[in-house]
Amino acid sequence: QAPTTNGPARSGTGAAQTLYYFTWSDYVDREQLAGFEARTGARVVVDTFSSNEELLAKIQGGAGGYDVAAPSDFMVSIMVREGLLAELDLARIPNVASLSPWLSDLPFDPAQRYAVPYLWGTVGIGFDSAVVATPPDSWEVLWDPRYRGKISMLNDQREVFGVALRAMGHSLNETAPAAIEQAKRRLLAQKPLVKTYTSENYDNLLAAGEVALAHGWGGAVARAMDERPSLRYVIPREGATIWADCLVVLRTSRNKDLAMRFINYLLETDVAVHTTNRLRFASANREVKDRVDARVRQNPAVYPPEDARDRLEWMVDVGDAIRLYDRAWTELKMR
Amino acid sequence: MAWMGLFFFLPLLLVFVISFMMRGTYGGVEWVFSLDNYAALLDPLYLRIYLRSILLATATTLLCLILGFPLAYYMARLPAHWQAVWMVLIMIPFWTNFLVRTYAWIFILRSEGLLNTVLMEIGLISQPIEILYTDAAILIGLVYGYLPFMVLPLYAALERLDRSLVEAAADLYATGWSRFRRVILPLAKPGVAAGCLLVFIPSVGAFITPDLLGGARTMMVGNLIQHEFLVVRDWPFGSAVSFVLMAMVMAGLWGYLRWEGRSWLWR
Amino acid sequence: MVKIRFLGVQGVSLGALAFLYLPVAVLIAFSFNDSRLSAVWQGFTIRWYGVMLTDDALLAAIGNSLVVGLCSTVVATILGLLAAVSLERMGSARGRLVETTLVLPLVIPEIMMGVALMLFFVTALVPLGLLTITIGHAVMNVPVVMVIVRARLRKLDPKLEEAARDLGATPWQAFRRVTLPLLVPSIIGAVLMAFTISLDDFIVAFFTAGPGSTTLPLKVYSMVKSGVSPAINALSAVLIVVSMLLIAVSLWFQRKGGVALFRE
Amino acid sequence: MADFSIDIRNLVKRHGGTLAVDHLSVQVRRGEFFSILGPSGSGKTSTLRLIAGFEQPDSGEVLIEGRPMLGVPPHLRPVNMVFQSYVLFPHLTVFQNIAFGLEMQRLPAPEVRARVGPMMEMVKLTGKEHRVPAQLSGGEQQRVALARALVNRPAVLLLDEPLGALDQQLRQEMQGELKTIQQEVGLTFLFVTHHQEEALTMSDRLAIMDKGRLLQVGTPQELYEMPTSVFVAQFVGTSNHLPGRLDTIESGCARVTATQHDRVPVLRTRIPEGVREGSSVVVVVRPEHLHVSADAHVNGFDNTLPARIEKTVYTGSEMLYLLRIAETLLWKARVPNVRVDQKRFAPGESVFVRWNAAEARVLSA
Amino acid sequence: MADFSIDIRNLVKRHGGTLAVDHLSVQVRRGEFFSILGPSGSGKTSTLRLIAGFEQPDSGEVLIEGRPMLGVPPHLRPVNMVFQSYVLFPHLTVFQNIAFGLEMQRLPAPEVRARVGPMMEMVKLTGKEHRVPAQLSGGEQQRVALARALVNRPAVLLLDEPLGALDQQLRQEMQGELKTIQQEVGLTFLFVTHHQEEALTMSDRLAIMDKGRLLQVGTPQELYEMPTSVFVAQFVGTSNHLPGRLDTIESGCARVTATQHDRVPVLRTRIPEGVREGSSVVVVVRPEHLHVSADAHVNGFDNTLPARIEKTVYTGSEMLYLLRIAETLLWKARVPNVRVDQKRFAPGESVFVRWNAAEARVLSA
Numbered sequence A: 001q002a003p004t005t006n007g008p009a010r011s012g013t014g015a016a017q018t019l020y021y022f023t024w025s026d027y028v029d030r031e032q033l034a035g036f037e038a039r040t041g042a043r044v045v046v047d048t049f050s051s052n053e054e055l056l057a058k059i060q061g062g063a064g065g066y067d068v069a070a071p072s073d074f075m076v077s078i079m080v081r082e083g084l085l086a087e088l089d090l091a092r093i094p095n096v097a098s099l100s101p102w103l104s105d106l107p108f109d110p111a112q113r114y115a116v117p118y119l120w121g122t123v124g125i126g127f128d129s130a131v132v133a134t135p136p137d138s139w140e141v142l143w144d145p146r147y148r149g150k151i152s153m154l155n156d157q158r159e160v161f162g163v164a165l166r167a168m169g170h171s172l173n174e175t176a177p178a179a180i181e182q183a184k185r186r187l188l189a190q191k192p193l194v195k196t197y198t199s200e201n202y203d204n205l206l207a208a209g210e211v212a213l214a215h216g217w218g219g220a221v222a223r224a225m226d227e228r229p230s231l232r233y234v235i236p237r238e239g240a241t242i243w244a245d246c247l248v249v250l251r252t253s254r255n256k257d258l259a260m261r262f263i264n265y266l267l268e269t270d271v272a273v274h275t276t277n278r279l280r281f282a283s284a285n286r287e288v289k290d291r292v293d294a295r296v297r298q299n300p301a302v303y304p305p306e307d308a309r310d311r312l313e314w315m316v317d318v319g320d321a322i323r324l325y326d327r328a329w330t331e332l333k334m335r
Numbered sequence B: 001m002a003w004m005g006l007f008f009f010l011p012l013l014l015v016f017v018i019s020f021m022m023r024g025t026y027g028g029v030e031w032v033f034s035l036d037n038y039a040a041l042l043d044p045l046y047l048r049i050y051l052r053s054i055l056l057a058t059a060t061t062l063l064c065l066i067l068g069f070p071l072a073y074y075m076a077r078l079p080a081h082w083q084a085v086w087m088v089l090i091m092i093p094f095w096t097n098f099l100v101r102t103y104a105w106i107f108i109l110r111s112e113g114l115l116n117t118v119l120m121e122i123g124l125i126s127q128p129i130e131i132l133y134t135d136a137a138i139l140i141g142l143v144y145g146y147l148p149f150m151v152l153p154l155y156a157a158l159e160r161l162d163r164s165l166v167e168a169a170a171d172l173y174a175t176g177w178s179r180f181r182r183v184i185l186p187l188a189k190p191g192v193a194a195g196c197l198l199v200f201i202p203s204v205g206a207f208i209t210p211d212l213l214g215g216a217r218t219m220m221v222g223n224l225i226q227h228e229f230l231v232v233r234d235w236p237f238g239s240a241v242s243f244v245l246m247a248m249v250m251a252g253l254w255g256y257l258r259w260e261g262r263s264w265l266w267r
Numbered sequence C: 001m002v003k004i005r006f007l008g009v010q011g012v013s014l015g016a017l018a019f020l021y022l023p024v025a026v027l028i029a030f031s032f033n034d035s036r037l038s039a040v041w042q043g044f045t046i047r048w049y050g051v052m053l054t055d056d057a058l059l060a061a062i063g064n065s066l067v068v069g070l071c072s073t074v075v076a077t078i079l080g081l082l083a084a085v086s087l088e089r090m091g092s093a094r095g096r097l098v099e100t101t102l103v104l105p106l107v108i109p110e111i112m113m114g115v116a117l118m119l120f121f122v123t124a125l126v127p128l129g130l131l132t133i134t135i136g137h138a139v140m141n142v143p144v145v146m147v148i149v150r151a152r153l154r155k156l157d158p159k160l161e162e163a164a165r166d167l168g169a170t171p172w173q174a175f176r177r178v179t180l181p182l183l184v185p186s187i188i189g190a191v192l193m194a195f196t197i198s199l200d201d202f203i204v205a206f207f208t209a210g211p212g213s214t215t216l217p218l219k220v221y222s223m224v225k226s227g228v229s230p231a232i233n234a235l236s237a238v239l240i241v242v243s244m245l246l247i248a249v250s251l252w253f254q255r256k257g258g259v260a261l262f263r264e
Numbered sequence D, E: 001m002a003d004f005s006i007d008i009r010n011l012v013k014r015h016g017g018t019l020a021v022d023h024l025s026v027q028v029r030r031g032e033f034f035s036i037l038g039p040s041g042s043g044k045t046s047t048l049r050l051i052a053g054f055e056q057p058d059s060g061e062v063l064i065e066g067r068p069m070l071g072v073p074p075h076l077r078p079v080n081m082v083f084q085s086y087v088l089f090p091h092l093t094v095f096q097n098i099a100f101g102l103e104m105q106r107l108p109a110p111e112v113r114a115r116v117g118p119m120m121e122m123v124k125l126t127g128k129e130h131r132v133p134a135q136l137s138g139g140e141q142q143r144v145a146l147a148r149a150l151v152n153r154p155a156v157l158l159l160d161e162p163l164g165a166l167d168q169q170l171r172q173e174m175q176g177e178l179k180t181i182q183q184e185v186g187l188t189f190l191f192v193t194h195h196q197e198e199a200l201t202m203s204d205r206l207a208i209m210d211k212g213r214l215l216q217v218g219t220p221q222e223l224y225e226m227p228t229s230v231f232v233a234q235f236v237g238t239s240n241h242l243p244g245r246l247d248t249i250e251s252g253c254a255r256v257t258a259t260q261h262d263r264v265p266v267l268r269t270r271i272p273e274g275v276r277e278g279s280s281v282v283v284v285v286r287p288e289h290l291h292v293s294a295d296a297h298v299n300g301f302d303n304t305l306p307a308r309i310e311k312t313v314y315t316g317s318e319m320l321y322l323l324r325i326a327e328t329l330l331w332k333a334r335v336p337n338v339r340v341d342q343k344r345f346a347p348g349e350s351v352f353v354r355w356n357a358a359e360a361r362v363l364s365a
């Protein structure tokens, strides 16, 4: 039962402690919370945000009172820089031991001082094998005139430019004006083929057969597969974005101890298995993969093939280059 | 009054100040005065965004007027308690969730959607027409969203209109159309003005409808503002964009009143 | 012949109503769709209603929405009413100035209102939460209420209040017993409008919400990443049906000769 | 060309339950000033609305200038209406109001001006062209309404209580003006009112309506002096009534015995048409025909009744006396103050009321 | 206790430029039916509004029951008003409308009922308690307005043209009712109207106003028969005028020579008060005092003038003749139709107009 007043006033320590968890909708369900509450006697209040930007806006705006949040990778680095996060005491989070090693040292948080990876996934191409006969292995397919009007792209400037940059062999964190300019030209060339730029409902569109190729997050594509079995997911050979939602403790938290215990709880194998099965997002806990349902484990949209791993790249803040992206993005839209 | 001052003008002032500052390298506000934000807006690229938004908003307003006027006229003629019922009926659809409604529209408009299926069933068209992800879709979405804002003030104005004036016009040889043109419309003018304002403003700043129904293939001012505030986190620029929009609307309003030679809309 | 034209008008009106309810019908239909996505029909189910009823986060959200909606509407209605009335009493020159400023919020992009309010609350150290959302929505709605009520107020005969005064009513009594009741129709309209705006607002709520104050729109948008659950459709369906029932009841009462909402 | 401007043939109109117009048949001659007089709710407005075409009759028909009007919409009928409450267009100036009809007929601007100008003259509004109705006095508004209709030179002008909202002074002025205008332009006026004096003084002929039915049609004099029914006698002017039985008809006069008031002697009245001896009747005498005096012996009158002054009302030009003839019988008498020094009676005085057979009408009850 | 219900001491009220009320002083006695009569725009309503307290005087004062009212708000004044246009509360039932004032005084519900009941009786509305004004006829609404004010038993009842909106029949009825009610409850009525006949027939005393100024106060008879100014003579009833010069004052009568019409001989009139010989005057004669006949020789009249019938108007109870005395001089004569067979003149006939000195008043021009 979420209280209908703003939390800080309530989050006093004492007999019944309350933990405020700010996260993506559906990331935790009742049972999990119940488990934790049973174990600690604390009460968990969950608030949800719809984008990392919203999370930041809120925390930066001074919406105090949250203890634990689940920002994505690039947002972690921003929040660190803005000094919004509290250092973790890994001693109190024993479950970090079971994290996949390759996820333990990340560009946006070297040496895991502020964040532990929680759920991760990739941004690739979801496609309908009934329409796209030969499984594509390159981003180039998104430039294939045969699929004019059957393509959807994410409505996100970094991701979309990422596709073009990758296709041209650049990093998706490219900051060279020339490269960005060139990417823009390629995207302009692609625009006529694109049916819609959307981050919201391409899963619907895939399932309904409105689009045959969708640039998007694996989880969403995985969801769509239930509706339309002929859907597939591929991570192109040029590589793709890998993202991870991490668990962090906010500096303004009044209950850091409880917060650490909560993070530790979420990383517990049983809990994590449950989460992955439900959300179809790969867990950072290496023991989980072997224990989730087969159709989840074998779904490349959830767990990319091992060989793909080294083609994945994290998206990091590009500083003032954002202006270049921004400008190019606006031009892309207005042409 | 004091209330408005406290919770409206102070905040506004704050944002106005910010619109003259600069973005920090990693977002946030750097407290250095500069006019760059406004200068940047002179770029034809942005002007096109404004133009496009204003055109769309104007179209929306007109459509709302065309659809809303008969509706309001009809309501005004109903027995008193039915008028109340219709008002509620017109509002209720908006007690559902905006996003879900929009998804419903997507389902209706998409190429294998409800509309096309029906049209093809009854043989009006041979192959699906592309409505979704066109400006048409945006218009439908906006008109749908803001129709009540037009109907209510219109209704208020028409409900005050004396029936026998229309009869007098008929008696003086006015045909149905000229009765509307020469008597009903002019007498409903305050309502029309209010309604148009209430529709135009929000639709000029709309951004979710254009994204979802328009396919985000182009930008509206609303998108720009939201993009700057949230994605790029360039609040100064976002504020500047907003203030210019405000200024444009106010100017338009002022011009209208001037042209009307009237002191205020509802007078 | 005047009749015939009127039938035409009636046609358009019913058409418009249909237009308003088409998507509503669709989303209700999908509340019975046996699938996580509102994409294709996968068969009939009522499980989403079960999900809705057991998802306390969702219920909390709608609860918050209703609380905020009601409170902000009450506040906005009272203030808007006062504004309208005091404007009527004011000299035209001053009145016009005040009116203009009062109507200003209408001409500001919502998102900017949101940002402005958030910055303000934060700098003023007002903890973000239901209170701040309520204030935000009230600010948005005061001008709406004022505009609607004002239209009606100007129609009233000022002599009515004089008559009341002459019969021994204090200024307040005159307003309370005569003017106010006669404003009821417009107030109903205003209340509906304000409540609707508040209930469906995402942007301002987005900026002014705090811990534990997630409203329904916020909740729904946050679902985008993991897919908007048809439980929302179910919820909307329930809302609609309930309000429809309320109308039916009120109608029934009026048939039974109860007090009509509008009497003139 | 038809000889009637308006020819109504048993017209019927229901409003929900009430029969607003009940088998009404009446003809209005070209160029005459014809009034419909009736109490409130008698169907006058309804009749005009049927002629103007705002409502459709349930049965019966209306011919204007000989042309049947069935299914002809208002804006195509050669009539114009002056409404009970003016109904001027508040957003148009005086000029625009008057020009409205002409513009609707697509007349070229110069001609419109050419016709509106003189019309403004006629209704004495020149100089006020650019005012809006709100800036006009009641009388002026009334004139605009009139001009707005007249300027179209309709075959018939329909006026629904055009003077109803004016004060007495203004009303009397406008009565004169209306009559003059009508004679100037020679139009057919169909004038509706419930003000009987107005109807009598202005009309060439008038029709009395009640409960949607037509009671009597004729010149003012016919209606006032030869009412065919008690209702008409009562509604047109004031009158005194005495129920009785018609005894005998002799040469020169008839004899009526009061049935309810035994103290009242046999009365001598003028000879009625179509009333059989022995049938029960009502004797009607106008107040101005009564001669009131205190002395018992005055010659030259056919009837004499003793009475007591119940109440006196001073109207300036005359005295109104309320006379008690019998316990339950009150009559009115009006005595002009022809001389300032003339004798006036006070309440309570006993007097004698006298009148001649010729002034007493007999109507079948 | 003061001997005046209302005591107005040179009251002044400006509306923008116009002097709505101009140094008005007038006293209304307790229990009398007092009327203010004046043309539209003469300041009648303004005066009432000042008494009721809706507006504040620019100077002068109003005393009610001897208490000065300066700064007393409307709801604390012991007067109640019946408005020119009723102004009933549309959202309240008849009962609630009438009970309004009592509830404002916090009377217990039972007593409210106890007082509203009889009031409804008196204005004959019993049975219609639960209707709303929209469901009432004009006359009924008028009665509600009256009851709503009367039920508070005010020291003075102010009535602003309460009958203005009614049709003739209803108006005459209500005139009777009002008078009766006033006598029953014995309240002071201050009645405003521009309908002179109404004022004359109903009032104990009346005041004539014009342009915000008071012209004359007196009983109906005083005002009609002894007007002190031409305006009053004209406004109260109709009258014929002849400008002239006062020659000599003899025993019994005065002699006036017409100044503008040489064909008119010297006239003999009643002796005026306070008019010096040689000063220019106006001779005023009432239409009903003129004797019209065709034959040249009739005795018993002091004045005789030849004239031509210009126009005749038939009102039923009498004939109105428009007489041309000289090119630019038109007089009116009213001749009661005392006998149906009496001689009536037609336009164009030459006649003689006669009257006595006693009926001709002389007013200084």
Ligand SMILES: Nc1ncnc2c1ncn2[C@@H]1O[C@H](COP(=O)(O)OP(=O)(O)OP(=O)(O)O)[C@@H](O)[C@H]1O
Binding pocket: D015, D016, D018, D019, D020, D038, D039, D040, D041, D042, D043, D044, D045, D046, D047, D194
């Ligand atoms: N629109 C209507 N609906 C119901 N009844 C009506 C309507 N119009 C008229 N009536 C009824 O028809 C009858 C005649 O009405 P109408 O207005 O013609 O009378 P009227 O002679 O014009 O009265 P007044 O002199 O008061 O104007 C009345 O009983 C009235 O109640």
Ligand SMILES: Nc1ncnc2c1ncn2[C@@H]1O[C@H](COP(=O)(O)OP(=O)(O)OP(=O)(O)O)[C@@H](O)[C@H]1O
Binding pocket: E015, E016, E018, E019, E020, E038, E039, E040, E041, E042, E043, E044, E045, E046, E047, E194
């Ligand atoms: N509120 C006002 N503003 C400006 N002038 C006014 C106002 N009220 C009255 N007047 C002017 O004052 C004068 C007297 O008005 P008032 O209403 O008292 O006349 P009245 O005798 O009541 O007229 P009527 O018989 O038409 O009601 C008029 O010239 C009118 O124009």
Ligand SMILES: [Mg+2]
Binding pocket: D044, D045, D046, D084, D160
């Ligand atoms: Mg009528």
Ligand SMILES: [Mg+2]
Binding pocket: E044, E045, E046, E084, E160
């Ligand atoms: Mg007045």
